[in-house]
Amino acid sequence: MSDQQIAAAVAAELPAARADLEHLVRIPSIWADPAHAQNTRRSAEAVAELARAAGAASVRVVAADGGAPAVIARWPAPEGRPTVLLYAHHDVQPTGGDERWTSPPFEPTERDGRLYGRGAADDKAGVMTHLAVLRAYGGRPPVGVTLFIEGEEESGSPTLTALLREHHAELACDVIVIADAANPAVDVPALTTSLRGLVDVVVEVAMLERPVHSGVYGGPVGDALTALCVALGSLHDEKGEVAIPGLVRSGSDAPDVDETTFRADVGLLNGVELLGTGTVPDRVCYRPAVAVLGIDAPRVDEAANVLLPRARAMVSLRLAPGEDTAAAQRALSEHLKAHVPWGAQVTVTPGTGVAEPVSLESTGTAYDAARRAFAAAYGNPAVEMGIGGSIPFIPEFARTFPGAEVLVTGVGDPASRWHGIDESLHLVMFGRGVLAEAYLLAALARAR
Template identity: 75%
Template sequence: MAPSTTPEPPEDLRRAVDAVLPGARTDLEALVRIPSIWADPAHAEDTRRCADAVATLARAAGAADVQILAAEGGAPAVVAHWPAPAGAPTVLLYAHHDVQPTGGDDLWTSPPFEPDERDGRLHGRGAADDKAGVMTHLAVLRAFEGRPPVGVTLFVEGEEESGSPTLSALLAEHQDALAADVIVIADAANPAVDVPAVTTSLRGLANVVVEVAMLERAVHSGMWGGPAGDALTALCRLLASLHDDKGEVAVPGLVTASSEAPDTDEDTFRGDAGLLDGVELLGTGTITERLTHRPAIAVLGIDAPAVDGAANILLPRARAMISTRLAPGQESGAAVAAITEHLQRAVPWGVHLDVSLHASGEPFALDAVGPVYDRARGALSSAFGNAAVEVGMGGTVPFIAEFARTFPGASVLVTGVGDPASRWHGIDESLHLGMFSRCVLAEAMFLRSLG
């Protein structure tokens, strides 16, 4: 993409950001070394240790007060304040310090919790999602030497990767401490390392656990197989009903929307996704629509015996986790009802079926119109040297809708420090370090413009 005609960033701010980047990189690596997987009870103490580390960094960045808060049963969140100068607005800067499980340490090129730079990218679990978001905010505050031109509330959550189950309670209990005029959420991605984005829509989420039962107990497959079926085969038939022959979601009642956003190049998408040669894309419509404005269903896991050591028995029960991404405009409760009704109609052979909700999150969409968004686009375009674009994101960030409901008067800006090669939630997650520096500069320019 050719550079835009956006103005150059202020030289004093560029120098200030450049001065703090080495330290921010060092502290990011230290955070990556902490396996803060809140979803795994074995790492609960690591998550608390990560919250302590973030709180220490906030104090060092000049926060007037720092607290570690948690709702009942929830993960530790860090809340820190930098008071507003007279007449200036207050900006809430959000990120999260918890991370996804590794997916298998042995599959990584380098150990997932040992940061490793390769080809200008810092590899490690959480390097992009979302400890880079945490350090973007802290680097900006350091660049202002702890005296930002606006009031700042830093809110670093600890359970986003678990669906933020206690966020509603936390916001209700501490609403006054978190109130802001502008909310900046650094938990999205850019379409390329040199093209900044303002995210204006995100899909929702409905995860259900499906269990089928056919027998009271396991029985010998030779003695009983034929007239008596096995639960795993029944489950496979049931799961196959979720898509048609083109890979389109086949569940009636799910919202499908369209998008006027430019389409994604298929070869680029295939390469970024790591699709094997000859594998077809699923569904219909543009790739952008399929990624951001249409539902998608995936089977995330199945409880079944491993091939190694499998016995000649008919399984009495089997279960699976089904994950559905919801298009903007879809209410998650209605989606769960539609999925449940479809499974009840499709279950074969009179098999007993149980469907239970595991997690859900609402989709989100906004009109990025007004002076706050104009200033954000200007800052992003100047820092990146390319015009900012508006994008939808296929992922789900349930708390964004929660923030919008709790603080209806605030402008919500969704930005991020990922790109298509970041492999969020995947093997060899990484952060492009050049893009990280541009994100820090852009956020610093944005806060100055608000002040």
């Protein structure tokens, strides 16, 4: 097919792709919530059926022991052509409270050119990008394609290693395209070449054998929650920089962003300052960031006048590219232990949320093809960028298939609110993303 024929086929396919995306969004595939396990299975079956309809030679719903259902579908390579693994995930984040959404999170709704719904961008748009491309080619893509749609990415992909090991032969490929990232603007495509890593810990502070009266004993006797707050307050310095010593900090030559636009995209309240120093891209993508994700303490409306004997919190640390996860977790633990005051007893337990930071080499045949394809589809050159989030499985893919080039793309943008309230997909950008991937497969076929 010529580029003109590809563009016409994609344009003809987009209405059906949107309809199928809406169908997938209506399935609350929140694997992290056991109450939605059956919905996640239903979501996998829906994806499998779409793959069959798109002409796959084989389709299987698979799962590792105790893991979420994933879909593997294959379109064999024409003679002499490479095989491309197309990855996305069909599980989604919890809603954060249905009542906080402008429209119901699992009822896809269009407003001002955007499709709102949980998973509309992250990552059922990635799923449908791949399927729309395969359907635009009439089920006969110019390269071999293996579609791999995971079901537990939002839970940290705990059984991905087992899946890759068990299905290594089926998933073997020359190029991996991971559609789970974002673009800096709806008309500017990106190739994501670095991602921050992630570790977390649970810190518990103990000061008393039991609760005691705050009036009778308060003063000479402290409480565990206040001691915990002191330790947590030490995680940042007066400028908002992460104060944990020994962590890797890096930067880039990426241009700074407009602070007003950035604040609006994030939803910062008036008067709230940005943390740290340097450009926003450096702070978001190339430096560590620390946050307290939860504290075990009495609710305000359940509080009593007692000194609390114990308190604990979960602390999450994002890691700059180049950081060692084990060393960073140790540094976080030692910092917390050193800053718990008043001789309080402290226990720090490593968490299970571990993701290696990623730096990808952006050279090779696939990258050259992607730059041409994305520029043609979006009308602007592709930029290389880092993102502040973590995708734990990318290093695992690189280790499992060491000869394959890894491309990280996606159809999110700064207004998509991934993981947040009112998540959405820009529909014009979705069309550009489908066209870009269709051009990419054609370019890879010509290049080999």
